[in-house]
Amino acid sequence: MNLILFGPPGAGKGTQAHLIKQRHELALIATGDILREEIKKKSSLGLEVEQVMAEGRFPSDEIILKIFEECLENVKEQGVILDGLPRTLNQAQKIDQIFKRVDRTVDIVIQISVDEDELIKRLSSRIVCKQCGTPYMEDSSFHPKGVCYECSGRDFIRRPDDEPEAIKTRLKVYNDQTKPLVEYYLNQGLLKVVDGMKPVAEVNAQIEALLGATQVLTRKSGCLYSAQDI
Numbered sequence: 001m002n003l004i005l006f007g008p009p010g011a012g013k014g015t016q017a018h019l020i021k022q023r024h025e026l027a028l029i030a031t032g033d034i035l036r037e038e039i040k041k042k043s044s045l046g047l048e049v050e051q052v053m054a055e056g057r058f059p060s061d062e063i064i065l066k067i068f069e070e071c072l073e074n075v076k077e078q079g080v081i082l083d084g085l086p087r088t089l090n091q092a093q094k095i096d097q098i099f100k101r102v103d104r105t106v107d108i109v110i111q112i113s114v115d116e117d118e119l120i121k122r123l124s125s126r127i128v129c130k131q132c133g134t135p136y137m138e139d140s141s142f143h144p145k146g147v148c149y150e151c152s153g154r155d156f157i158r159r160p161d162d163e164p165e166a167i168k169t170r171l172k173v174y175n176d177q178t179k180p181l182v183e184y185y186l187n188q189g190l191l192k193v194v195d196g197m198k199p200v201a202e203v204n205a206q207i208e209a210l211l212g213a214t215q216v217l218t219r220k221s222g223c224l225y226s227a228q229d230i
């Protein structure tokens with residue numbers, strides 16, 4: 001199963017992606033995380049995109065697709081979750097072409113829908129682990145009590161693109177860019193929407209219900225066999 005997770009910054013995509021990844025043993029291709037890692041390493045790619053991302057803008061399609069293809073090569077047979085891409089119609093079309101070459105299809109596109117006021121509230125209270133980038137909310141039940149669950153790191157920072165001005169730019173750029181994408185997947189009958197205003201567990205339950213239905217369909221058409229079938 002190959003799925004695309006879709007949603008504005010702050011919709012909880014990253015959290016849901018990790019939950020789905022663990023449950024379904026899928027490979028996660030999260031371009032934002034990869035780019036932030038490159039920035040941290042100060043690689044040539046990192047240096048190239050650092051300023052762009054700090055301003056709340058997104059790196060070029062060329063960069064995103066290059067990362068995507070490299071990740072996909074490493075994944076081999078495993079199904080994938082795309083988090084943070086496609087971000088433009090061009091990226092979506094190129095992903096379809098690349099998938100076709102390696103005999104894959106996009107099976108489902110899940111959009112996590114959240115009101116804009118709520119997004120701004122969430123993003124401005126988000127902190128991330130300095131070491132591994134895992135996001136946490138300040139003053140909420142997800143507060144890590146000073147220690148990162150993933151890597152035991154103790155330093156937390158605000159991402160430069162979570163500063164108020166950058167947040168507004170990100171949401172505007174996101175909305176402008178994704179409108180045609182929503183239509184693109186809607187026309188193919190692939191787009192499903194979940195209510196991202198609900199708590200994490202409920203959003204996840206909505207997603208699992210959709211994935212369950214998709215797996216039944218793809219199994220029927222002989223495209224996918226999960227371990228339980230064998």
Ligand SMILES: [Zn+2]
Nearest residue numbers: 129132148151
């Ligand atoms: Zn960490």
